[in-house]
Amino acid sequence: MVQEEIRKGPWTEHEDVQLVFYVNLFGDRRWDFIAKVSGLKRTGKSCRLRWVNYLHPGLKRGKMTTHEERLVLELHSKWGNRWSRIARKLPGRTDNEIKNYWRTHLRKKAQERKQAMSPPSSISNSSSSASSNAPVDYMPVAETKERSFYDTGGVLAPSSWISRSSTSSNNPPMDLMPVMETKGRSFYDTGGDLEIFAPKGKKDKEVEESEKVYSMDDIWKDIDLSENCQTITSPIWNYCPDLLWMMEEEESKMFPAINDPFFALAG
DNA sequence: AATTGCTACAACCGCAAGTCC
DNA sequence: TGGACTTGCGGTTGTAGCAAT
Numbered sequence: 691m692v693q694e695e696i697r698k699g700p701w702t703e704h705e706d707v708q709l710v711f712y713v714n715l716f717g718d719r720r721w722d723f724i725a726k727v728s729g730l731k732r733t734g735k736s737c738r739l740r741w742v743n744y745l746h747p748g749l750k751r752g753k754m755t756t757h758e759e760r761l762v763l764e765l766h767s768k769w770g771n772r773w774s775r776i777a778r779k780l781p782g783r784t785d786n787e788i789k790n791y792w793r794t795h796l797r798k799k800a801q802e803r804k805q806a807m808s809p810p811s812s813i814s815n816s817s818s819s820a821s822s823n824a825p826v827d828y829m830p831v832a833e834t835k836e837r838s839f840y841d842t843g844g845v846l847a848p849s850s851w852i853s854r855s856s857t858s859s860n861n862p863p864m865d866l867m868p869v870m871e872t873k874g875r876s877f878y879d880t881g882g883d884l885e886i887f888a889p890k891g892k893k894d895k896e897v898e899e900s901e902k903v904y905s906m907d908d909i910w911k912d913i914d915l916s917e918n919c920q921t922i923t924s925p926i927w928n929y930c931p932d933l934l935w936m937m938e939e940e941e942s943k944m945f946p947a948i949n950d951p952f953f954a955l956a957g
Numbered sequence: 958a959a960t961t962g963c964t965a966c967a968a969c970c971g972c973a974a975g976t977c978c
Numbered sequence: 979t980g981g982a983c984t985t986g987c988g989g990t991t992g993t994a995g996c997a998a999t
Contacts, residue, residue, distance in 0.1 A: 699992095700967075722984065738985075739968065774987055785987070790966055 697731040701740055705730055709737055710745055718746075743786045750782025754791055762788055763796055 701709075712728040718741055721734030730737065754762070758780050765776045773785035773792075780788065 698969075719985085734984075735970095735986095736968080742986095743967070771988065773989095786967080789988075794964060794966085 695731055696733060698736075701744075705732070706740070706745055709740060713741055713745075718742075739786075743784045748782055749784065754783075754795075758783065759796065762792060766792060766796070 697705075708728055708730055709724070712724045716724055716727075718738070721738040723734070725732055725734040725737045728737075732740075761780060762776060765779055769775055771789075773789045777783055777785040777788050
């Protein structure tokens, strides 16, 4: 069999646009299907990841607020490395983002906290073992230069928007806008904007549980709020605000696959 | 100015759970 | 009911950019 070549590595802008288009068309569930019909030489998995972590319109970008930071600390101490679960409590943040943030920033904070709370007993001195094998990541952290991420009043644009030259460099510096502390509906809960393909009755216990703490009323209120205000969305949407109508116009040119009989099914 | 080490984050991998037939 | 397939999750890696030396 001739196996089709699978692309890996950084996504190009064109791939992003294409993925956004097809997700709008088919919803954000059937990733293998999307990967196939879109003509992207990516796996469904890869498409999903790109969407969830980068392209989803509900994504909040920019620095974690102190509120979010505190929340992460609290929830992590409660749940451990259940990143997706923690992410559900921070609308607009992804599990990946939180995971990364934890590793680079909060591990130390958590450890300090823990030490402050418990008497200084025998603290293991394995500071070099910042290895990822450690169970819950309360690692002793060697004395390092600490950037004051706590007192960033303003919002710094992530370097990826400013100076990354490869994948996302062409995206706009949307993070220069102030980050609003809004709580949008976590996209993990929704299965995306289009739920036509979403499996029914799949609401897990965790979500229900989380709703006890963060009620749907709150969530929808927040959505209203964030819709009225100018929500910061993922870059591709800022970059191509008129993406959808543009797509309609361009689709036949840009994505020949759209004319496939396949689309008759979905349309 | 060049080098080195660190930070930030996108993306991949493997596994487990869920769904479909 | 069980096997194949898909999706979701957590862990890990790769790399660009920046600051310190």
